[in-house]
Amino acid sequence: MQAVSILTVPGLGSSGPQHWQTRWEQQHGCRRVEQRDWDQPVCADWVAALEAAVAAAPGPVLLVAHSLACATVAHWATTTARPLVGALLVGPADVDRREQLPEVSGFAPMPLVRLPFPSIVVASTTDEYVTLARATAFADAWGSRLVNVGALGHLNSTSGLGLWPQGWALVQELLHSTDQQK
Template sequence: MTQPTVLVLPGLGNSGPDHWQTWLEGRLPALSRVDLGNWDAPEPDLWVARLDQAVREAPGPVVLVAHSLACILVARWAVATDSAGKVATALLVAPPDVEAPDLVPVEAQRFAPVPTDPLPFPAVVVGSRNDPYCTAARACGFAALWGADFIDAGEVGHINGASGHGPWPMGETLLKDLLAQL
């Protein structure tokens, strides 16, 4: 198998310098962050198109590393494209419940409803017991809908810079394990 292209997909607001995705990019320089467009007022159709373009342009198989709103993006994109077959696996961390207006900002609600079709590639969903944007039960439900494995990361907030996850060794280990399985 050719070396996969690892695409990093940040969520709402992008992943700043104190975020685990940025930390991971520094540790594994072969990762490539996808510019999805307006980070603060995302347009679902634009984000889907940008992800599709990035996957199509990748020279070989693709591994997706998504955080937060980008997890919902991946599920939306997977049912709207014929290029999902290029994806070897996906790591989906801290999906927000975009159907819960009391939990997520209005910008994230634009991505509702949550897609319920199984993903056409293997995936792992990582959820937190105290994520302010999604209950652990709901994140586990997303994994079940999408045919993905679920990992309970414990009480780790939204698994972002605000919750202390610049360096996130668990995320690095999960990604390396997924890559080793290819």
């Protein structure tokens, strides 16, 4: 079997040098899905960039999305015919909240349809961009397993996760579950 390409899909503003996604790229060889504009996102553009990245990746693909990128993956899943090994969806920003950042309004409404690939939603009890109840609703709608990691904020650089081995273990779980299906 061909090696799985693991693509990181950062959210608004991308992921800086201390973010676990950046560290995974450095430590584990993950590749970043690049967006033309990280600060003024356009949903259709982000979905198109994700489609192009998945198409260009060698072998099967697993996505690791954070924040607004979770909405990007959900939108992409409704339009693509490309298969995925799975997706880790971390701290999915609730794009339907009225008090949300105006930059993300073009991603509403959040698609609430079952994803056609295995997925895990990781949520924190203290995330300022999504309540645990809403993250649970996303996981239920997407057919994802929910992992509640406790009071870790938005699961970003300021959460102090470092290399975040617990998250990498979830990636390995997704890879292993795919191996078991063969």
